Amino acid sequence: MFTNAQPTQPVLSAAGVSKHYGSTCALNNIHLRITPGESVAIMGPSGSGKTTLMHVLSGILLPDSGHVNFSGPTEAVEITMLSEELRAKLRRESFGFVFQEGLLLPELSAQENVALPLMLTCMPRAAAEEYARGQLNQLGLAGMHDRRLGELSGGQAQRVAIARAQVSQPSVVFADEPTGALDSVTSAAVLDALLGSTVQRGGTLVMVTHDSATAARCDRIIRVQDGAIVSDSTQHVPNARMSEAGGTR
Numbered sequence: 001m002f003t004n005a006q007p008t009q010p011v012l013s014a015a016g017v018s019k020h021y022g023s024t025c026a027l028n029n030i031h032l033r034i035t036p037g038e039s040v041a042i043m044g045p046s047g048s049g050k051t052t053l054m055h056v057l058s059g060i061l062l063p064d065s066g067h068v069n070f071s072g073p074t075e076a077v078e079i080t081m082l083s084e085e086l087r088a089k090l091r092r093e094s095f096g097f098v099f100q101e102g103l104l105l106p107e108l109s110a111q112e113n114v115a116l117p118l119m120l121t122c123m124p125r126a127a128a129e130e131y132a133r134g135q136l137n138q139l140g141l142a143g144m145h146d147r148r149l150g151e152l153s154g155g156q157a158q159r160v161a162i163a164r165a166q167v168s169q170p171s172v173v174f175a176d177e178p179t180g181a182l183d184s185v186t187s188a189a190v191l192d193a194l195l196g197s198t199v200q201r202g203g204t205l206v207m208v209t210h211d212s213a214t215a216a217r218c219d220r221i222i223r224v225q226d227g228a229i230v231s232d233s234t235q236h237v238p239n240a241r242m243s244e245a246g247g248t249r
């Protein structure tokens with residue numbers, strides 16, 4: 001199941017992926033390759049299959065048929081062959097998530113939320129929290145380390161979610177409507193933070209968005225309709241930016 005990763009391999013690929021919920025076809029024979037360092041926006045009408053596609057690519061959901069492969073810096077693996085436990089491990093170690101539906105724990109402070117993924121990898125609490133504070137500072141949240149979710153604005157909470165998603169430097173960050181509920185100025189700041197903490201260090205960003213201004217900031221826009229990819233356009237070449245930044249991941 002595990003093979004040596006090749007530098008030219010896509011970080012994520014899907015081949016012949018289909019997914020049904022009862023009689024609803026959510027994904028219909030998807031083929032897709034995502035290059036390391038790319039930022040990819042997934043767009044499409046409500047119910048077209050965007051979230052299902054992201055969940056299948058990240059191993060949250062298994063498709064009914066087809067294969068999804070991940071190739072990271074140290075391993076290549078067919079996600080669709082992994083047990084639930086190994087998929088959970090892969091998500092913890094190689095992927096980060098910025099989802100609207102409460103991945104942050106409201107009873108914890110901003111710094112505790114960000115430190116948590118590091119503590120799960122056995123980093124001592126003091127070191128994890130110190131690192132978390134540095135990440136929060138970089139995202140413009142100095143002075144808000146000790147606030148709980150309810151004491152932050154929507155944009156600030158999204159930046160805490162971004163800090164948490166990328167704190168363990170995952171190969172791929174998946175974001176579902178990361179700027180959904182925000183005004184345009186806050187959206188731009190959150191998107192800067194998200195791109196800055198992922199693709200600018202050589203990581204990959206896969207993002208579902210309804211917002212064309214947000215999608216336009218990505219390297220590539222994939223449009224989904226009725227569970228199928230109806231267009232796939234590259235607008236910037238990520239490798240040019242990666243070599244400028246010296247990123248390799």
Ligand SMILES: Nc1ncnc2c1ncn2[C@@H]1O[C@H](COP(=O)(O)OP(=O)(O)OP(=O)(O)O)[C@@H](O)[C@H]1O
Nearest residue numbers: 021024025026044045046047048049050051052053
């Ligand atoms: N758990 C589920 N049970 C049954 N049907 C589902 C389930 N999740 C999604 N669906 C259906 O699968 C299709 C694709 O849903 P999905 O959530 O992937 O779409 P989406 O493009 O992300 O939609 P939106 O933009 O509204 O979030 C829809 O017809 C939806 O109703």
